[in-house]
Amino acid sequence: SLSDRLEAVFKKLKGQGSLNEKNIRDAMREVRMALLEADVHLDVVKSFIARVREKSLGHEVMGSLTPGQQVIHLVHKELIHVMGGVNERLNLAAQPPVVVLMVGLQGSGKTTTTAKLAKRLIEKERRKPLLASLDVYRPAAMDQLATVGEAVGAKVLPTSVGENPRDIAKRALQSARMGGFDVLLLDTAGRLHVDAELMTELVDVAELVKPTEILLVVDSMTGQDAVNVARSFDEKLNVTGVILTKTDGDARGGAALSVRHVTGKPIKFLGTGETVDGLEPFHPDRVASRILG
Amino acid sequence: ELFIGGKVDEALLEELEDQLVMADFGVETASAIVREAKERLDRKQKKDANAMREALRDTIRAHLEAVEQGVVPSQRVHPWVILVVGVNGVGKTTTIGKLAAFYQSNHEKVLLAAGDTYRAAAVAQLQKWGERCGCLVISQGQDADAASVVHDAFAAARARRYDVLIADTAGRLHTKSNLMEELKKIKRVLGRLDPSAPHETLLVLDGTTGQNAISQVQKFHEAIGITGLVITKLDGTAKGGVVVGLSEKFKLPVRYIGVGEGLEDLRPFDPRQFVEALF
Numbered sequence: 001s002l003s004d005r006l007e008a009v010f011k012k013l014k015g016q017g018s019l020n021e022k023n024i025r026d027a028m029r030e031v032r033m034a035l036l037e038a039d040v041h042l043d044v045v046k047s048f049i050a051r052v053r054e055k056s057l058g059h060e061v062m063g064s065l066t067p068g069q070q071v072i073h074l075v076h077k078e079l080i081h082v083m084g085g086v087n088e089r090l091n092l093a094a095q096p097p098v099v100v101l102m103v104g105l106q107g108s109g110k111t112t113t114t115a116k117l118a119k120r121l122i123e124k125e126r127r128k129p130l131l132a133s134l135d136v137y138r139p140a141a142m143d144q145l146a147t148v149g150e151a152v153g154a155k156v157l158p159t160s161v162g163e164n165p166r167d168i169a170k171r172a173l174q175s176a177r178m179g180g181f182d183v184l185l186l187d188t189a190g191r192l193h194v195d196a197e198l199m200t201e202l203v204d205v206a207e208l209v210k211p212t213e214i215l216l217v218v219d220s221m222t223g224q225d226a227v228n229v230a231r232s233f234d235e236k237l238n239v240t241g242v243i244l245t246k247t248d249g250d251a252r253g254g255a256a257l258s259v260r261h262v263t264g265k266p267i268k269f270l271g272t273g274e275t276v277d278g279l280e281p282f283h284p285d286r287v288a289s290r291i292l293g
Numbered sequence: 294e295l296f297i298g299g300k301v302d303e304a305l306l307e308e309l310e311d312q313l314v315m316a317d318f319g320v321e322t323a324s325a326i327v328r329e330a331k332e333r334l335d336r337k338q339k340k341d342a343n344a345m346r347e348a349l350r351d352t353i354r355a356h357l358e359a360v361e362q363g364v365v366p367s368q369r370v371h372p373w374v375i376l377v378v379g380v381n382g383v384g385k386t387t388t389i390g391k392l393a394a395f396y397q398s399n400h401e402k403v404l405l406a407a408g409d410t411y412r413a414a415a416v417a418q419l420q421k422w423g424e425r426c427g428c429l430v431i432s433q434g435q436d437a438d439a440a441s442v443v444h445d446a447f448a449a450a451r452a453r454r455y456d457v458l459i460a461d462t463a464g465r466l467h468t469k470s471n472l473m474e475e476l477k478k479i480k481r482v483l484g485r486l487d488p489s490a491p492h493e494t495l496l497v498l499d500g501t502t503g504q505n506a507i508s509q510v511q512k513f514h515e516a517i518g519i520t521g522l523v524i525t526k527l528d529g530t531a532k533g534g535v536v537v538g539l540s541e542k543f544k545l546p547v548r549y550i551g552v553g554e555g556l557e558d559l560r561p562f563d564p565r566q567f568v569e570a571l572f
């Protein structure tokens with residue numbers, strides 16, 4: 001583990017002494033390796049290490065913590081600082097129906113997460129959400145949303161054959177208004193950030209329905225590509241938050257740091273399972289500990 | 294830009310390692326590959342940056358070719374059973390649709406088993422793919438026993454003389470032991486019908502996955518024995534570099550890559566093309 005590796009770096013430094021240039025350099029090499037193994041993007045690691053190095057220089061090694069533990073403490077503290085100390089909630093402060101748009105790469109967990117959010121809105125926030133699928137491409141995508149949506153007691157917009165995503169979005173907004181729904185959750189088709197046509201489709205939909213939340217759904221086992229995806233989606237849409245899914249596995253989840261670093265947007269929730277109650281508010285300290293391994 | 298002329302110094306080697314890390318090679322593999330490429334370069338006449346680029350490509354390709362396996366022989370058992378497994382959302386069901394079309398284009402009669410009896414609309418999704426390629430899909434609907442569906446599909450494949458049976462399974466995280474047990478059960482059931490089945494067990498990996506791919510391969514391989522990998526979503530910007538370390542560690546061939554969401558978007562894995570796409 002990182003703490004064992006740091007102990008090895010510092011085992012010559014006993015009792016008093018400060019973290020200096022030389023032992024910091026060795027320690028930072030270990031931290032760099034740990035973060036890369038955790039899938040944090042290389043550029044993000046470099047900038048992160050530079051900050052931690054600065055904070056460690058001249059730091060007095062005192063008290064009951066070993067130098068290795070002190071470095072871990074500084075790294076952990078900086079990780080939490082970067083990832084957003086306070087966990088932010090879903091922004092529902094808008095004229096109803098508040099529109100939430102779910103976006104992200106193929107298979108990241110958007111449809112499942114839409115149902116999880118609906119359950120949370122119904123049970124915890126006492127809201128009445130309407131769910132709608134804009135996914136006209138994936139076989140049985142609309143069936144999937146209808147099934148999981150109804151399973152949590154949410155209304156799902158009925159589908160109409162041959163409709164395009166822009167028209168479905170308009171119809172969904174209208175139905176949400178007419179039906180007195182407080183929130184409109186829009187599930188979209190998975191797409192590549194480099195697919196110009198599909199990214200334009202998303203920009204057009206956002207223009208039509210003016211979402212209060214645009215949530216980027218990211219698979220927690222994503223590797224270096226997380227920065228490319230996050231940057232593109234954020235540049236085109238100005239996302240308002242991120243949801244990291246499949247955190248019930250053993251992926252270290254460094255994508256969380258990469259995405260946060262590149263977009264500055266808050267990670268709002270974590271997907272913690274396949275069932276509809278597998279959603280938790282983002283806990284920066286837990287995610288930080290896991291990245292460190 | 295990285296390779297135009299110039300000499301091969303420590304700075305270039307570090308830069309190359311960085312490039313590999315950003316392609317998801319992983320720190321250890323990136324550094325080992327660059328070291329090996331440098332040794333290859335040292336044995337050459339020309340030692341400039343361009344030669345280093347060649348050495349790097351040759352090294353990576355060599356690692357991938359070492360575990361590459363030829364096309365499956367045509368004299369096969371009937372039905373030839375392919376079990377498709379992997380974690381959630383990687384592209385198993387879509388890959389099966391593409392594989393079915395691929396085998397059919399070689400005049401093989403393909404049957405599909407809707408072994409995902411868990412996720413919402415999973416059976417409907419596979420049925421749609423079956424329609425697209427004109428393949429029969431054996432299913433029992435949601436919450437049926439997955440092993441029982443696969444059992445029925447095998448019986449149908451054998452009775453009606455199908456050439457290939459492809460079994461879809463529910464996505465599952467490799468860390469969930471009860472779900473891995475379900476896979477073992479499916480394998481046992483197939484083994485009782487034909488001791489050599491499944492003849493191919495494909496683990497599907499998402500091309501955007503980072504170092505967690507190692508844990509995925511490890512756990513699935515330990516549980517049921519994997520015979521080949523499929524890397525999907527390489528039509529995005531992810532490079533899938535983790536396969537280089539995987540080939541070293543597990544000696545498993547990459548069979549196919551997925552390069553899109555359509556029926557035609559499957560390619561047999563070509564190490565040369567893969568390396569070209571890296572840089």
Ligand SMILES: Nc1nc2c(ncn2[C@@H]2O[C@H](COP(=O)(O)OP(=O)(O)OP(=O)(O)O)[C@@H](O)[C@H]2O)c(=O)[nH]1
Pocket residue numbers: 104105106107108109110111112113135138141188189190191245246247248270271272273274278381382412464466
């Ligand atoms: N274990 C686990 N599985 C999850 C989680 N979130 C989603 N999944 C699973 O991941 C797979 C993909 O989920 P979907 O909701 O279909 O993903 P999607 O983003 O809508 O996919 P596309 O619409 O094809 O882009 C399914 O098998 C889900 O059950 C999670 O937090 N944990």
Ligand SMILES: Nc1nc2c(ncn2[C@@H]2O[C@H](COP(=O)(O)OP(=O)(O)OP(=O)(O)O)[C@@H](O)[C@H]2O)c(=O)[nH]1
Pocket residue numbers: 106107138190192379380381382383384385386387388409412415462463464465525526527528529550551552553554558
């Ligand atoms: N761009 C791209 N998308 C792909 C590729 N392969 C699959 N997909 C998409 O990835 C998403 C998930 O595919 P599925 O086939 O449902 O994945 P799965 O592994 O069966 O998912 P679960 O059964 O829920 O575990 C869908 O939107 C597919 O269209 C590929 O090679 N390229």
Ligand SMILES: [Mg+2]
Pocket residue numbers: 110111112135141188189190
């Ligand atoms: Mg979906």
Ligand SMILES: [Mg+2]
Pocket residue numbers: 385386387409415461462463464
């Ligand atoms: Mg599937």
